[in-house]
Amino acid sequence: MARCQCGGTGCNCVIVAGDNAEVTGAGSTPNPYVISATIECDDVRPCISAGPGAVYDPATGIVGADISEQAGNNLVLQPDGLFVPTGAATVTAGCGLAGDGSASAPVHANTGSWQYECDLDETASGVYCDSTGQLRGEPPAKARFFQNNINNNLSTSALVPTAADTQVASLTLAIVNPDPCREALCILFQDVDIDLVLPPNSGGAYGIDLDDMVYLGNGGTSTVNATHVQVNKLVNLTLAPGETRTHTLPVTMGRGSGSARYSRVQATLRAWVISLPTS
Template sequence: MRRFRACLSAGDGIDYDPATGVIAADISDQAGNNLALGPDGGLFVPTGAATVSTGCGLTGDGSGSAPLTVATGTWPYACTPEDAGGVIVCGTDGVLRGEPRGRATFQSFTETRNYNNRTVPAAQETTVATFTTTFTNPDPCRAAVVISEREIDVSFNLPANSAAAYGHDTDEMHYLKNTGSSAMTNAHTQTTKLIQQSAFLAPGASLTASLNVTLGDLRVRPFCRDRRVSAASTRASRAPIPLV
């Protein structure tokens, strides 16, 4: 009995051996091809085998041996990124975004008042003038620490054997005594003081700050200066207050 085999030919993707009559899949040897024969003799593509070309910020080609990952640097700080690291999110425009930029805002307030000569009160830290201004946190995201820089100009006219002092609120800043036998005229002093107005001013919120100018004829007390960096500051210059 004779057997006959029909005439066959191989097309794209087919491997045909006329001598044996075996027909198989023709797997390309092209670089980057991930199609393979599995141990069960079937065709398969390994998980994660699809490759891509990456741009800035990514590494790997998407294959099983080189999965896509974010290209990162080395954390150079003593703290851990879990405790102190920032946040990266994806915006609605599809762009990765970091945390809002920090900012420092400078706000200036100046008010000039002219006074007739007035007697220095006998009591220490007597309020003789009050100035007010408003701070607004311009940051739409973060709370602000508000620190104001205040300046006061005062001129004293001191008869012989008299004394006077002035201060910011309850902090006496300058004390002057005339121990001579003649009057001192227009003894001028300008002082500056930093005040923390708020440790937490909500985004977009405002606060009103007051500066009280005090006078008295008692001795000065010690004081401390606050040197912390502010999220907002002001410089309030005052006109001299002639006093007798």
């Protein structure tokens, strides 16, 4: 320590002990200065405070765990530390859930038993999670019914065309698949009924589009008025998700002979649109 003019066996530096400190020795090589400090617990305790999850006793100086006394809290303090007992209930399951979250009863979906002959893995539908975290099932089944009809009473009867499949009227129907997710089956019922006026030895045919479905003739000696037969045809269509399709029913006549005439044309379109969940 050159600045203290230390040399040989002595030193001119003066060292004074402060609070809680002690200085011993003469500052020489054989008897150096030794500075010792002692801090008591009472000096430290005023600096300790407790926050959430901890407790502090200033009288004893012990810091411990602060365990909540709210119902359902299973945390306990054991001699070797904090402990949650195995099997203790940790949650209360709501609708659709079972179990309490313990090792022996984990939380799980509260499902029923499969009661069908078919295989569950191959035929069961799904359950999905939406953007808000809510469970959702398959889109529900949807069904719609559409109908349109004509009833044309002619002010003056018209001759039945001699050429086959001559269109004399038409009927349209807009059919909508109400399901934006799946294809739909459409069962389409079409019927036509035409009143014929048939003098002796006359006849005429009518039908749907290119299909002659009925022929009526009069082989007698007097005129037959307003004779008719209702004919129908059932077809099926497949509609894409959300599709709107316009179906046209052409009413056709032909094979007119002997001045056969018609006085009224009736037609109806009925559509049942059904969309069902798929496996």
